[in-house]
Amino acid sequence: MNRGRRIVAEAVGTAFLVTAVIGSGIMGDRLAGGNVAIALLANTVATGAALVALILVLGPISGAHFNPAVSLSALCQRDLSWADAIAYISTQLISGCAGAVIANTMFGEAAVSVSRHARNGAGQVFSEVVGAFGLVLIIAIGARVRPQMVAFAVAGYITAAYWFTASTSFANPAVTVARSLSDTFAGIRPRDVPLFILAQLAGAGAATLLAAWLLKEQRDD
Secondary structure: OOHHHHHHHHHHHHHHHHHHHHHHHHHHHHHOOOOHHHHHHHHHHHHHHHHHHHHHHHHHHHOOOOOHHHHHHHHHOOOOOHHHHHHHHHHHHHHHHHHHHHHHHHOOOOOOOOOOOOOOOHHHHHHHHHHHHHHHHHHHHHHHHOHHHHHHHHHHHHHHHHHHOOOOOOOOHHHHHHHOOOOOOOOOOHHHHHHHHHHHHHHHHHHHHHHHHHOHHHHHO
């Protein structure tokens, strides 16, 4: 498919994903009356539902990466060219930030407000390794063996990972950068972003290697 159309699909999908993450975090936090578990549940359900819809609709156009770690994994698997990978990742980072602005604006927040939400410590950083590892492994293998189910597998995994990881599994560098621009429930301090991204890339790299080994015979065939 034409690269321009694929880039637009990635832009729309990433922006809507970030809007869903941040917007549902704000809505959940406002309605939960201080109950963080209820706010997180609302955030989780909305994010998972948005992922299903966005991947089902935009997947046939761009592959529905919406995530630089996924695009880098596809590049390593030779499913994406260097030119496409650069275009995808640049688009994801820019449109993710746009999604943060959209969510902030809808809820009457400042369009850009630098987050003060601390997310640090070894446990949370390691959680990002685990979260990204699982996400990329599911995508890399699912795209080969059950492509029609990837949307549900990814959404199901992220919904679960919100709860079984200490970091609530950002697992996405573009989303991580974007969430630093919203001083709300889903935010992350800019100073915590670099370690989160390094952890995400480490997890994604390990998952890519494992997926390549697990799928070696299928690729050889």
